[in-house]
Amino acid sequence: MSGLEVQADRAPRSRPFSRHRRPRAAETIAAVLALFLVLAAVLPDFLAPGDPLGIDPLGAFQSPNFTHAFGTDESGRDIYTRVVHGTQYSLVIGVAATAIGLSLGIVLGTLAGMLGRIVDFTVNRFLEVLFAFPGLLLALLFIVIFGPGVATATIAVGISTAPGYARIIRAQLISVRGKSFVEAATVLGRTRWQILLRHILPNTLAPLFVLATLGIGQAIVWAATLSYLGLGAEPPTAEWGAMLSAGRTYITSAWWMSFFPGLFIVLTAVSATVLGRSIDKRMRHA
Amino acid sequence: MNEAGLRAASTAVSAAVPAATVENLRVHFGTTRPSSPVVRGVSFTIAAGECLAIVGESGSGKSVTARSLLGLNGENAHVTADRLDLAGQNVLGLTDRAWRARRGKDLGLVMQDALVSLDPLRPIGREIADSLRLHTTLNAAARARRVLELLDAVGLPNPQLQVRKLSGQLSGGERQRALIAAAIAQNPPLLIADEPTTALDVTVQAQILNLLEQIAHQGTAVLLISHDLAVVSRIAQRIAVMHDGQIVETGPTTEVLGAPQHEQTQRMVSAVPAEKPRGSRLSPASRPSDSSRTAAVGPLAHGATSPIVLDARSLSKSFRRPDGTKHLAVDNVSLTLRRGTTLGIVGESGSGKTTTARLLLALIPPDRGEVTVCDKPWTTATQKSRRGLRASVGAIYQDALGSFDPRWNVADILTDALGNTPGRRSPQITAALSTLLDEVSLARSVLQRRPLELSGGQRQRVGIARALAARPAIVICDEPVSSLDVSVQAQVLDLLDDVQRDRGLSLIFISHDLGVVQHVSDQLAVMRGGRIVEQGPAEALFASPQHAYTARLLAAVPRL
Amino acid sequence: MAEPVSRHPATLRGRLRFARTLRRLAVRLAGAVFVLWAVATITFFAVRLIPGDPALAVLGGPGSQASPEALAAVSAAYGFDQSVFVQYLAQLGRLATGDLGRSYALNMEVGPLVLSQLGGTVLLAVLALILAWVLALALATWSTRGGTVAARVGSGLEIIAAALPHFWLATSLIVVFSIWIGVLPPISTGGVAGLVLPVLTLGIPLAGFLGQVMRESLLLALESPFVLSARARGESERGVRWIHAFRHASLPAISLSGWAFGSLISGAVVVETIFARPGLGRTLLNAVTLRDVPVVIGVVMVVAVAYIVMTLATDALSRVVDPRLRLS
C-alpha cells in the first residue's frame, strides 16, 4: 500500500484511543464514590464497625462531632454507621428495582418489537395505558395490595419503571432490526432465530447497561420516597429513605438526621448518572 | 433562468481588486497543546468573477481553508496568515461583530446538502430574507419582494409558491437553489461553494453547476471546494489541488487536468472512472503479483454466450405511503445476468434501483414477477430452501460500516461469513481467514479490529471479503463505492475487477454514478421512476443511447 | 382564467386536509377512550385486590364498630353483595355517563370532590413545568456559551437537580427559606408566596431532566450545518440561538414534558402532603390508605384524562414548533 493511500484513506484518528481517554475530575470523584458505596454495601463493618441498630438513649440527638461524624439520631444511634450499613439496602433496592423494571421492559419490548404488528399494537396500547398511570400510583396500589416493606417497595418501583424501559427497548429493537447488518445476516442465510439471538438482542441490550446505571439512581430516589410515605423499609432498618423520613420529624432541631441520608441518596444517584454517562460516551466512541 | 435578476444582484461588484487574497494561511486546532496544523501555509488569490476550485480528498484541509475566509473555524481554531484579505480589506484579527458585518455581505457560503444547511423548521423565504434583514434596512415588504427576485434569479420556478415551503418539501435541486439564493442575497463579491453538488443526482448537479457558472459570469468570484475533479472541471477556470494541508499544484484547469505534475494530482486524474475502458486499472498496482495481468486488459467473458445465472422477470413492488396512497417503487422490471459478466443498473434517486436490489436479494417479496437463481426458484422458494441457495448470492453494501454488527471484530465477521460460530478458532478457520484477507489485500492486523476502527476503504474490503467467503456465484453490489474518496474508489473498483476475474463472478452493480457504471459494466440497465427505460450492452448503450433520458443522463456526466 | 382553476384545487385540498384532520382526531379520540377504559378496568380490579371489606370503608374503616345490619345495608346499597363482574359493569356504566360515584369515606360525590382538588394540582404542575422550562433554558443557554467550565458546572447542576428526592428538597427549602431566612411560608397560604416553595420543589428536579435533554439537543443544533449557514450569513450568536437552535432544542423537551406531567402528579403526592396543599395527590394518597375505591378510580381517571390532554397539547405544540409534522 502506498503512502498516499494511507493519507487519503485513513482510519478514524482519535477514536480507537478514546476508550483510554483520561477521565475527567467529575468521573474520578464519581468512581471513587461508587467504590466507597460498593465497599460499604459489601463490607459495611470495615468502614463502620459499630452496630447500626445499637441504641444509646442518653446519647441521642448529638450534632456531628468527633465520635459521631454525622451525629446521632433520636435513639442515639450513630448516623454514620447507619448510613454506611444502609448502603446495601439502597443499592440492592436500586439494582433490584432496575433489574425488575428492565426485565419486564425487555419482555414487553421484545414482544412488541419482534412478534408482528398485532402484538406490537397490543403491547403499545398497554404501555400507553400504563403511562397514563402516575408511576407513584402504580407503586402505591401494589404496596397497598401486597403490604409495605423493602421487597414490595422494590418490586413496586420496578413495576412503575417498566413501561419507560419497555418503550425504549422497543424503539431500540426496531431500530436495530432495521439496521443493515441484520439484512446482511439474512443475505448470509441466517435464520430468524440466529439473527435475533446473535445480532438483534445483543445490540439492543448492550446500551441498556447505561440505561440501567442511570435508572439505579432514580430507583433509589423513588424507593426513598416510598419509605418517606411509610410504605418502604421498616424502621429502625438503616435504609436511607426510612432514615430520612424519621429525620424529617426532627428537622427543625436535628438537621443532620435527614441531611446525611439525603446527601447519600443524592450522591449515589449522581455518581450512578455520571458513571453511566461516561460509560455511554466511551461505548459510543469506541 | 432570469439573467436580469442575476445581473441586478451583481451590480456592486468591483472588478479591480481581487475578491480574496490568502498568503501563507495556517490553521491548527486544539486548546491546550498545539496539534499538528491542518492547513500548512496555503496561498491563493481569486479575482473578481473568477471561479477557483480547491480540490482534495477528505482530510486534505480544503474545507478548513474555506471556513478561514469566513472566520468560522470555531473557538478551538488558531488561524494565522501573512495576509488574509477579502475585497481588498484585511480580515485577520477581526472582532466577532466585525466578522458578522462581513459574512453574508462580503462573502456567501453554499454548503453540501441544503436539507440540513437550511433550517428545516423554517420556510426557505425566511431563511433567504434573514441575510437581508441582517445587512439592509429594507422593510419586510421590500425584503419579501427581493426574496422573490432572488428565487427567480436562481431559477426556482413559481417563487410565490415556494417561499413558504420548508426545505424538506423541496427537491434536492430546488433546495440547493434556495441555499444559493440565500448566499447571494447581498451580492457578495465572493461566493464559497463547499461541495455544492455532492449529494445531487447527476442531471441536477449539472444544472447547479450551470447556475454557479452563471453567477461567476455576473462578476461574483466563486471559490468551489470539491473532492471531484470531474465536477469542478466543468466550471472552474483554475484548480488548486490540496493534499495534506498544502496546495500541491495550482494552475488553469486545462493544464492541471491535461498534464498533472504532482503525484497526487496524477493519482486523482487517473482514478476518474468515466470513459476508462472496462477492465482497465484506475489505481496504481496494489498487488505487485498481479501487475503482470494488469496489462492484459479486456473483458473476461462476453455476455451473449455464457449461461444465465440470475433471471428476473416482470418484477413489481409497491409500498404504501404514510398517507395511505400506493407508491409503485418497481414497475415491471426484467433483468438477466450471465455468468462472469457485470450487469450495471444506473438511475437517479427514487428510480427504484435499491428496491430492485432488495428484490433480487429476496429480502422483500415482489408483488408480481419472479426471480430465479441458477434456474432454481429464488423469490418463490420457501424460506428454508432459499437459505440453502443463499450461499450462491452475496451482497456488498454502500454503507459498509452499517452492514457489520458493531460488536464484532473483523475476525468474527469473516468467521461468521465462513459459516462458523464467531469467536471459534481453528487452524482451518485461520487459514481460510488468511486466504480471504489476501484476496482483498488486507493485512492480518485488521482481524482484531472493529469496523469502526477501520478506514472507509478497509471497511469496504472487509465487506467484499465477507461477500466472497461463502464462495457465491453472484454478488449484488448496491452503490459499493459511493461514499469513498475517488482514489479509494479506484482501488475498490480495481479489487472488484480482480476478484471477478479470479473467481468468475457474476456481478450486479448498482450505482447512481454513470461514470463508475460505464467503467465496470458489460450490460447496462437504466432505471427511472421504477421502470427500466433502456437496457443492453454497455458499450453500445453509451455509444448511441436510444432513450432520451439515457442521453440526458450521459450528457450530464461530469468528465475531465 | 387562471384564478378559478387554481382556486378549485385549493378548496379541494382544504377539504382533504379537513378530512384528514377529522380522521386524525377520530383516531385520537378512540385511542383516548380505550386508554380511559383500560385505566378504569385496571384500577377497578387492582383496588379489588386490596384486602378488606369495602363496606367497612363506607362505615368508617375497620376500626368502626358497625353492626351486622349496617354492614348488610351498605353492601346492598353499594352492590358489594353482587358478583365482581356485575359491579364492574355497573362501574363502567356509571363512568360512561360521567358519574364517578360516591366516596366511601368522605360523605360526598367523587365528581365534585375531584374537581375541587383538580385546580390546585394542575396549577402546581403547570407552574412547575413552566419553572422547569425557564430554569432548564437558562442553564442550557448559560452553560453552552460560557466555555468548558460553564458546560461542566451546568451539566453537574442538572445531574444533581435531577437526583434530588422531592421530599428532601421540600424539607431543605422549608428549613432555609421558612425557618432560617423566614421569607416564604412553609405551607400553602392561598396566595402567591405559598406557591413558591412547592413549585420550586417540583420544578427543580424536573429542570434537571429537561436541562439535560435540552442542552444535548442545543449542542447538537449548534453544531448543525444550518447554524453554520446562518452564521455565514452574518447571523449573530443571539440570532443563531433564538431563531434557529432553541427551536430545535425545544422539540425533545416538549415531548418530554408530556411524560413529565405524569411524574409531576407523582411528585404532587409528596409536595401536597408536605406543604399542606389541597390537591389530587393528597386525595389519592388518602383514598388509597382508606380503601376508598371510587375516589381512587376517580382520581386515576382524571389524571388519565389530564395525561391524555397533556399529550395532545404537547403534540399540538410540537406541530407548531416543527412544521414538518404538519406535512406528513
Added chain:
Amino acid sequence: MPTPIRRVVATTAGIVALGLLITGCTATGSNEPVGEPRNGGTLTYASGDAEPSCLDPHVGGNFPQALISAQYLESLVSRNVDGQIIPWLAKSWEPSDNGLTWDFTLRDDVTFTDGTQFDAAAVQANIAHLQDPTTLSSTGYLALGKVTGTEAVSPTVVRFTLSEPDSALLESLSQPWLAIESPAALKRSQDENCAAPVGTGPFVVKSWVKQNAVTLVRNDDYDSPPTDAAHTGPAYLDTIIWRFIPDSASRYAALQSGEVDVIDNAQPDTIVQAAQSDSIEHLDSPRPGASNRIEFNSSKAPFNDVRVREAFIRSANVDDAVSSLFQGTATRSYSALSSVEATAVSDPSIFKFDPAAARKLLDDAGWNETDSDGYRIKDGVRLSVEFPVSTNQSIPAEQSVFEQIQATAKDTGFEVKLAPLDLSSWYAALASNDYDAVSAPYTKVGPDVLRILYHSDSIVPAPSGYFANLAQVNDPAVDELLTEAARTADADTRTSLYAEVQNRILDGFYILPLYDQQNHYLVRSDVVGMRTLPTVAVPTLYDAWLNR
C-alpha cells in the same frame, strides 16, 4: 369492698404531681400582663390529625372530629379540671334512686345558630340520631349503649331511660361525640349535615374546602358557655381558619413563621425548642381515658404465659427511651388510666427495668435456649413478638420508643418485629389476631374505659373484626368488678372497684404503660386565653383573643 393495699389511689398524689401540667392547660404561660381581652381577628389553627370526613361528630366519632366540633357544638354537661361534672346545656340533672332514669333540666335561653330553639325535643332528636344505625355513629352509639329511650317531661326537662344503671352516663354525655345539634339541621341529608353541622356553640361553620381548611365565624348571639369558661357572651375572635397540615415539620415551620397561630400534635423536639422561644407557648393537656400502653396478647403464645409477659416488661428500658425521645415533655406512666383520671392507680414498682430478672423468668418459662442471633428459643420456636404499629396513631417519637424497646428486649432474647402499618392494615392485623404486642390509644371520659378495654365481652369482635380488649384479658373477676362498677352510683365505691380492676390488670402484666396520651399544643404568644376542655382535652377558642 376491697381496698387498695399497696398502691395509692392517684386522686390526690397524681394531681399534685401533674399540677404544673394542668395549670398549663389554661394559662398562656406568659408572665407579663396582657391587658383586657380584645375583640376581632382571625386565628389560624393547624391540625396534624387527619381531616375528618364529616364535621358532625355523631357520624363515626373520632378525635379529629372532637377537636373541631368543640368550636361549634356543645354538650349537655362538661367536666372541670378536678374531674367533676359541671353544667353546660343542662343546668342540672337528677338520677332516680334505682339509677334507671335520669332527668336533665335544660337551659331555656339557648337557640341553635339556625334559629331553632334548644329544648327537650332537640335532645331527643340528637339521641335518636346517634342511635339511628344509618347515622353510622360508633363512639356516640357505644356510649349510649344503656340508654333505651328519652322522654320530654317538659320543654326544659328531658328524661333518659336506661336498661341498667350507668355510672358513666354523665361522663359519656360530656364528650364532644354526643354534642347537641339542631334537630332541623339533622333532618337534612347526611352530606349536608356533615359539611356544616349546626349547633349552639360560639362559632359557626361557614365553609369547608376539602383538604385545605374549614372556616368558622363567630356566633354573635352566643351566651351559653360552660361554667368553667373565663367569660360570658360571644367569643372574641371573628374567624377561625381550621387547617389540616399532616406533616409535622411543615406544621411547626408554619407556626414559627406565623402562618398559623396554634398547632396540635406538637412533636417533643419542637416543644423543647418552643420553650426557648418567646413567641411560642406550650399547652400540654393529656387526654383522658386510657394511658398509652403496650398491650400483650394473652390469648396465644408467647404472652399467654404471665412469666413471659413479666419478662418482657423487665426487658424494656422504657424510662430511658421516654426521657431521651420525649425530652421531658412526657411523664412516664405506671397506670392503665390517664393521669387526668382521678381513679387512676399507679404503681412504678411493677414496671422496673431488670434484664437479669427477665432472663431468669424466661429460663423458668422454658425459653432457655438461645439461637445464633441471640434470641431465645423454645421447642425450636424463636421468641418472637409481632408488634404492628399504627403510623396514624403512634407519633414518630412513640415509634422510636418501640424501636428502643425492641433494642433492649433483644438483649434478653426477645425478637420484636415492628411492623409500621397504615390504619386499615393495622386493624386488619389486629382483627386476624396477628399480633403479640400492640399499642392502641383509647380516649373516653372517665374510668368506664376500663370496661371497654378489659371486659371479656370486648374480646368478641364486631362484624368489622374490631375489638377493644387487645390484651385479651379474660378474667371473670375483672368482668364482675367492671359490671359492678358501672352500676355503682356511689363515687367512693366506684373508685375502689376500678382500683381493684386496675390492680388485677397491672398484676397480671397484661400491659406496659408508657405515658399519658400525649396532647400538646403550641400556641403563638399573642394568642391569649386558649384552653382545653377538661373532658377530652380538645381546645376551645371561645376565651381566646389576639393580643396584637
